[in-house]
Amino acid sequence: MNPFAMLIAFTTILIKEVTRFTRIWQQTLVPPAISTLLYFVIFGSLIGDRIGQMDGFDYMDFLVPGLILMSVINASYQNVVSSFFGAKWGKSIEELLVSPTPNLIILLAYISGGVTRGILVGLIVTGISLVFTDLNVFSLWVLGSVVILTAVLFSLGGFVNAIFAKTFDDVAIVPTFVLLPLTYLGGVFYSIHLLSDFWQNVSKANPILYMVNTFRYGFLGISDVSIGFSYLMICGFIAVFFVISLYLLSHSRGLRA
Amino acid sequence: MSYALKTTGLAKTYHNGVNALKGLDLSVQEGDFYALLGPNGAGKSTVIGILSSLVLKSSGRVEVFGVDIDNDFPKAKSFLGVVPQEFNFNIFETPLQIIRNQAGYYGIDRRTASERTEKYLRLLQIWDKRNDRAGHLSGGMKRRLMIARALVHEPRLLILDEPTAGVDIEIRRSMWEFLRNINSAGTTIILTTHYLEEAENLCRHIGIINHGELVENTSMRALLRQLNLETYVLDIENTLDTLPTEWADFARLVDASTLEVDVRSGQHLNDIYDALSKASIRVRSMRNKANRLEQLFVGMVGKAPGDKP
Numbered sequence: 001m002n003p004f005a006m007l008i009a010f011t012t013i014l015i016k017e018v019t020r021f022t023r024i025w026q027q028t029l030v031p032p033a034i035s036t037l038l039y040f041v042i043f044g045s046l047i048g049d050r051i052g053q054m055d056g057f058d059y060m061d062f063l064v065p066g067l068i069l070m071s072v073i074n075a076s077y078q079n080v081v082s083s084f085f086g087a088k089w090g091k092s093i094e095e096l097l098v099s100p101t102p103n104l105i106i107l108l109a110y111i112s113g114g115v116t117r118g119i120l121v122g123l124i125v126t127g128i129s130l131v132f133t134d135l136n137v138f139s140l141w142v143l144g145s146v147v148i149l150t151a152v153l154f155s156l157g158g159f160v161n162a163i164f165a166k167t168f169d170d171v172a173i174v175p176t177f178v179l180l181p182l183t184y185l186g187g188v189f190y191s192i193h194l195l196s197d198f199w200q201n202v203s204k205a206n207p208i209l210y211m212v213n214t215f216r217y218g219f220l221g222i223s224d225v226s227i228g229f230s231y232l233m234i235c236g237f238i239a240v241f242f243v244i245s246l247y248l249l250s251h252s253r254g255l256r257a
Numbered sequence: 258m259s260y261a262l263k264t265t266g267l268a269k270t271y272h273n274g275v276n277a278l279k280g281l282d283l284s285v286q287e288g289d290f291y292a293l294l295g296p297n298g299a300g301k302s303t304v305i306g307i308l309s310s311l312v313l314k315s316s317g318r319v320e321v322f323g324v325d326i327d328n329d330f331p332k333a334k335s336f337l338g339v340v341p342q343e344f345n346f347n348i349f350e351t352p353l354q355i356i357r358n359q360a361g362y363y364g365i366d367r368r369t370a371s372e373r374t375e376k377y378l379r380l381l382q383i384w385d386k387r388n389d390r391a392g393h394l395s396g397g398m399k400r401r402l403m404i405a406r407a408l409v410h411e412p413r414l415l416i417l418d419e420p421t422a423g424v425d426i427e428i429r430r431s432m433w434e435f436l437r438n439i440n441s442a443g444t445t446i447i448l449t450t451h452y453l454e455e456a457e458n459l460c461r462h463i464g465i466i467n468h469g470e471l472v473e474n475t476s477m478r479a480l481l482r483q484l485n486l487e488t489y490v491l492d493i494e495n496t497l498d499t500l501p502t503e504w505a506d507f508a509r510l511v512d513a514s515t516l517e518v519d520v521r522s523g524q525h526l527n528d529i530y531d532a533l534s535k536a537s538i539r540v541r542s543m544r545n546k547a548n549r550l551e552q553l554f555v556g557m558v559g560k561a562p563g564d565k566p
Contacts, residue, residue, distance in 0.1 A: 001331050005364020012361025016354075091345035095355075095406070098309040098339050099362035100331035257271060257312045 001100050009101040010109045017113025021079055028079070028117060029124060032071045036125045039067050040132045043189065055191045055222050061136075064129045065216040066188030069150060071125045073183060073208070076118030076151040077175065080110050080158030085165050088254065097256070103249040107159065107242070114155030115148060122147055135219065142227070143218035149234045150211045154179075156241035163248045163255060182208045187216075192224045207237060260320070261287045261414045261445035262308070267317035269303050269469075277303040279469040280317065285462070287322070287413075290440045291447045292456035292477070295466035301449045302342065304466075305418050309339045322413060335363065338412030340403045342419045348392030352383055352402050355391060356409050363410035370409070377405035380435065397428040404432070414445045421455060433459055488546040489529075491516040494539040501536060517546060 001009070021028040040060070048059035055062060087093040096106055129135065137143065157174075165171045186208030192200050203209055210230035217223040223230075249255065267281040277300045285291045295301050306312030307319060310330060319326045321333040346355050353374060360370030378384040381401040386394055391402060400420055407415060417436070421429040429452075436459060440446050450456055456463065456477075463480055465473040473480065496513040507529075509517045516538075518529055533540060 001335075001364055008364045008366060009362050012358055016358055087347070090347060091343065092347040094309075094311060094341065094345045095359055096362055097311060098334065098337070099359070100334040100364070101362045102331065251313070253272065256310065257306060 001102065006102065006105050009099070010105050010112075013096070013101075013106065013109030014112050014116070017079070017083060017110065018116055020083060021113070021117050028075070029121060032075060032121045033124050033128060036067050036071055037128055039063070040129060044132055055193070055220075057220055057222070058133070060133045061220065062191070062216070063189065064133060064135065065219045066186075066212045068122050068125050068129065069147065069212050069215045070183050070188050072118040072122040072147055072151055073154045073179065073211075074175070075121035076114040077154040077158040077161075077179060079117040080114040080155045081162045081165070081171050081174075082158075083113065084110055084159055084162035085168070085171050088162065088165075089168075093255065103246055107245050107249060110159055111152055111155040114158060115151040118151035118155070119147065122151075137219060138221035139218045141218075142214065145231075146211060146215045146218060146234075149231075149238065150215070153211075153234060153238050153241065156238065156245055159245045160241060160248065163245075163252050166254070182206050185209075187212045187224060207233060210234065259287045259323070261285050261289065261322060262447065263320045264304070265318040267304070267307065267319060268315045269300075269307065269312060270315045277469050278307075278314075278317075281466070281469065281471055283464055283471055283474065285414075285445065285447055285464075287445055288440075288443060289445055289462050290436075290460045291445070292460035292463040293447055293449045293466065294453070294456060294463065295449075299466040300469040301466055302418060303469075305339065305341070305416055305449070308337060308416060309341075310334065335410070336413045338407035338410065338415045340400075340407045340415070340417045340420050342422070344399050344403065346391050346399075346402065346406065348390065350391055351388050352378055352391060352394075352405070353387045355402065356406055359406045360409045365410060373409050373411070374405075377408050381405045382431070397424045400424055401428075401432070404435075408439070412444070414447070415439070416447045418449050419451060420448070421450065421452060429455070486522070487520050489518050489520065489543050490546050491518060491533075491543050492541045494541050495537070497538070504532065 040063075044060040044063050048063065051059040053059065053062075084093070087096075126135070161171065161174045185203065186206050187203070192203045192209065195203060204225070210225050210233050213223040213225045214227055214230040214234075217227055262283065262285040264281050264283045267278050267283070268276075269278040270276050281300070281304065283293075283304070293301050293304065303312055307314045308321070308326075310326075319333075322336050324333040324336070326333045350358075356374040356378065357367075357370045360373060361367075365373070375384065378387055381404055383394070383398050383401050383405065386398060391399065394402060400423075404417070404420060407417075420436075421432055424432065433455065436446060436448075446459075448456065448460060460477055462476050463473065464471055490511070493514050493516055497510060497516075498513070500508055500510055500516075507519045507521075511517055520526060520529060530540075
């Protein structure tokens with residue numbers, strides 16, 4: 001396949017992915033908007049006023065970056081896992097697998113679909129947050145890069161989950177039992193400085209903590225962790241998941257006997 | 258001689274230990290209409306799976322138009338169009354979306370893809386349903402949709418895995434006509450089917466797989482010549498209680514107005530008709546008791562093509 005043909009294959013898959021999640025916007029774009037709105041109302045406006053300040057900022061200002069990134073994580077993960085597993089379950093993935101489209105292009109296109117939905121949901125949530133607070137941007141470059149890298153990483157996570165999943169229950173297990181606890185304990189709602197030394201160290205084993213803090217740094221200029229180390233860690237995870245995904249695409253028994 | 262497909266020592270052992278293919282040597286000439294037959298579980302779908310990359314071979318070599326799949330599988334795939342046994346499209350998409358997307362996966366630009374989509378949907382008589390959800394199409398339309406999808410990149414080798422299963426006879430015959438036409442236009446076709454009448458009507462060469470091995474690979478004509486005996490069923494105008502005793506070795510009464518007659522190789526139907534005329538038996542209609550290919554097939558593999566292994 002020549003590069004132009006690969007580009008056509010890539011855009012075909014990407015357009016198909018974007019068409020899919022925008023066609024069912026009531027299931028893909030509205031729920032994160034509603035749940036984040038509730039988070040803002042309850043934790044930000046109602047309870048947040050009583051909490052006061054966190055790391056020197058109003059609780060609402062502290063909360064917003066974490067909630068935006070949480071919605072990006074969930075949206076990018078859910079997009080790839082549901083789309084790829086759905087195609088695998090309905091066997092329509094064979095349309096792609098029998099074609100000469102290289103595995104690399106298939107993977108990049110699915111990641112791009114997840115990133116597109118993640119960013120779109122992130123923008124919607126950011127728009128909602130503007131109703132509750134004024135957002136100050138400390139570093140646009142950090143914000144943009146972290147949101148894209150995080151969406152890439154969790155799109156890859158969704159891809160691996162989809163390849164291993166045999167039933168729709170398997171698709172729900174990771175978001176419920178892994179993603180949700182890691183996100184909630186990843187510094188979205190609090191600074192890890194509130195924790196004892198032991199739990200601070202435990203928290204530092206949670207990769208989502210680094211993403212949330214780096215993203216918050218892009219808004220507020222503060223972070224519980226080293227920004228450089230965060231980038232290194234996110235890129236490291238991306239590299240590992242990327243290689244695993246490519247290998248599974250070629251060899252997984254879930255796709256090829 | 259150039260081959261559309263050539264497999265050498267192709268073997269597949271699944272992770273559960275099943276030896277689906279045991280060193281299959283198969284060659285299909287360019288431009289051929291080839292029937293790949295075998296009972297359920299014989300290994301036909303495994304061969305197709307390996308060709309379409311959905312099954313990873315254990316060993317052996319596969320060449321598609323001279324391209325070794327181990328050296329350049331994407332190029333080999335670009336020559337192939339596969340119509341699988343089971344429906345494998347997104348039921349929420351429309352035929353237009355399904356065919357255009359498939360063209361995109363082969364790197365065909367949007368304009369050409371649109372033109373070919375219309376061409377093949379019209380040829381396969383589902384253009385009127387182009388904007389319906391694929392899940393709402395009838396079984397026959399779904400089969401034709403998969404054929405259109407397999408053709409959109411205009412492959413040199415089309416592989417059809419039971420394309421007419423569950424399709425009514427009228428549509429089946431129109432599909433036969435369509436397949437004959439694209440074969441005449443130069444596309445090599447490999448067909449697996451449980452309708453042996455279909456294979457006999459369409460195919461010039463035939464391969465029979467049993468237990469993962471090729472037990473026959475010859476021309477349809479040569480294979481049918483192997484038949485030693487054909488049995489015909491005659492509907493007669495008269496009603497008969499008994500047959501002449503000298504007919505005992507070649508004819509039987511099924512009921513008062515139905516006869517079964519055996520014709521051996523080298524014998525002519527005229528001899529039978531002469532005997533019937535002398536006995537003043539008038540024949541209203543005549544048909545083969547069993548499909549000729551089916552008789553041979555059962556003789557070779559010990560069961561009919563749809564039987565369970």
